[in-house]
Amino acid sequence: MARPAVIVALPPSEAIPVSTELLKAGFEVMEVEDPRELEQALEVRQDVALAILDGEGDPEEARGYEAALRDAGRPIASLTVVSPRALEHLTALDAAETMNEYFTRPYSADSIRWRVEAMCIRRETVDDGSGPILQGGDFGSGAWNGRATTIAVFNPKGGVGKTTVATNLAAALQTRKGKSVLLIDADTVTGHVISSLGIDGVRTVADSWRDEAEGGPAESLMDIAAAHASGMRVVALTDSPLHTDVLDPARLAGAIKAARPRVDFIVIDLHPSYSALNQAIFTEADRILVPVTPDVPAIRAAVQLRDVARGLGCRERLAMVVNRANSGVTVEDMETTVGMPALALIRSGGMLFVRAANEGRTVIDMFPKEKISGDFDTLADRVLGTPQAAPVARAGFRVLPRAKQPARA
Numbered sequence: 001m002a003r004p005a006v007i008v009a010l011p012p013s014e015a016i017p018v019s020t021e022l023l024k025a026g027f028e029v030m031e032v033e034d035p036r037e038l039e040q041a042l043e044v045r046q047d048v049a050l051a052i053l054d055g056e057g058d059p060e061e062a063r064g065y066e067a068a069l070r071d072a073g074r075p076i077a078s079l080t081v082v083s084p085r086a087l088e089h090l091t092a093l094d095a096a097e098t099m100n101e102y103f104t105r106p107y108s109a110d111s112i113r114w115r116v117e118a119m120c121i122r123r124e125t126v127d128d129g130s131g132p133i134l135q136g137g138d139f140g141s142g143a144w145n146g147r148a149t150t151i152a153v154f155n156p157k158g159g160v161g162k163t164t165v166a167t168n169l170a171a172a173l174q175t176r177k178g179k180s181v182l183l184i185d186a187d188t189v190t191g192h193v194i195s196s197l198g199i200d201g202v203r204t205v206a207d208s209w210r211d212e213a214e215g216g217p218a219e220s221l222m223d224i225a226a227a228h229a230s231g232m233r234v235v236a237l238t239d240s241p242l243h244t245d246v247l248d249p250a251r252l253a254g255a256i257k258a259a260r261p262r263v264d265f266i267v268i269d270l271h272p273s274y275s276a277l278n279q280a281i282f283t284e285a286d287r288i289l290v291p292v293t294p295d296v297p298a299i300r301a302a303v304q305l306r307d308v309a310r311g312l313g314c315r316e317r318l319a320m321v322v323n324r325a326n327s328g329v330t331v332e333d334m335e336t337t338v339g340m341p342a343l344a345l346i347r348s349g350g351m352l353f354v355r356a357a358n359e360g361r362t363v364i365d366m367f368p369k370e371k372i373s374g375d376f377d378t379l380a381d382r383v384l385g386t387p388q389a390a391p392v393a394r395a396g397f398r399v400l401p402r403a404k405q406p407a408r409a
């Protein structure tokens with residue numbers, strides 16, 4: 001799908017690098033030098049998403065730009081670049097503008113690009129009048145129904161760290177918070193919870209139910225689950241995507257419900273799809289944690305989930321976990337764009353996860369003093385509603401640059 005056009009009305013020294021970066025990202029860029037050029041551009045182009053403006057130029061010219069955007073006959077957001085001192089003097093009315101944002105100097109062209117990405121996604125999918133962002137909700141014990149809380153970990157996009165979040169959250173709850181945990185690998189296609197935890201010779205739910213159909217005994221999830229060195233119990237639905245025919249969604253939901261009295265927490269790692277099996281798990285989940293990495297495909301997938309969840313009746317149970325939280329996109333931008341509260345931040349773990357998986361252990365267990373283990377500690381505290389939990393950080397961080405796209409002529 002073609003990317004929208006972006007108006008750039010900045011001084012030449014800033015317009016050139018910003019335009020170059022936006023072109024590399026696939027946007028169409030239209031540079032204008034005065035309000036009249038902006039009016040003409042808006043007359044001939046209907047796909048303009050936003051305008052990047054200089055907030056410290058001539059006041060009369062600034063009013064002209066604002067008037068041109070206002071009179072365009074369609075909503076067009078503005079991203080106004082100002083100095084930190086100028087930002088401090090903005091009025092409350094300025095700050096209340098829902099479509100328009102401000103960006104402070106000095107800045108990098110890359111950081112502007114990421115803000116434009118976030119604003120464009122919000123323009124397309126989030127600004128739907130559905131109500132305020134779900135920030136600051138109660139994540140304590142009252143909201144999580146006390147004992148036997150069921151937590152599904154899901155994002156419809158793969159590669160965002162669902163298994164990492166599920167296994168290390170489960171380990172943190174078990175070993176650091178003293179809670180009994182059942183960890184379920186419900187990824188019936190590429191699930192690797194069992195292998196990453198170094199558990200051999202497991203009996204899956206599909207094995208059990210198939211044996212039962214042939215006259216064997218009925219077994220609960222706790223009966224089937226294997227013990228991990230951390231103390232938590234671990235069960236996989238299947239060891240092959242070819243062995244899922246026996247996995248009835250309604251029966252799985254009932255099995256999860258039956259396991260609730262026997263543990264404090266049930267953590268479920270899901271496959272990235274809206275399958276009937278996953279929908280059955282959604283109905284049983286007290287909270288659905290959505291790992292989101294600070295990149296556009298992952299953010300778009302989370303926005304899609306937010307909208308789908310409304311139809312499934314579980315939108316209020318969604319909470320975002322910002323994974324690999326080291327990007328130019330701020331947490332506030334991600335919360336606003338995705339439409340979910342950020343429950344916690346997980347920094348990049350690099351080779352720590354690889355080394356832990358090679359040993360069949362979690363990062364929490366193998367590297368207890370690393371900062372990333374502290375991140376999972378904080379996530380567990382937020383899940384438990386512990387008052388001493390560290391607050392969710394609000395600063396953005398930089399990440400390795402994405403692969404550049406060819407510039408468009």
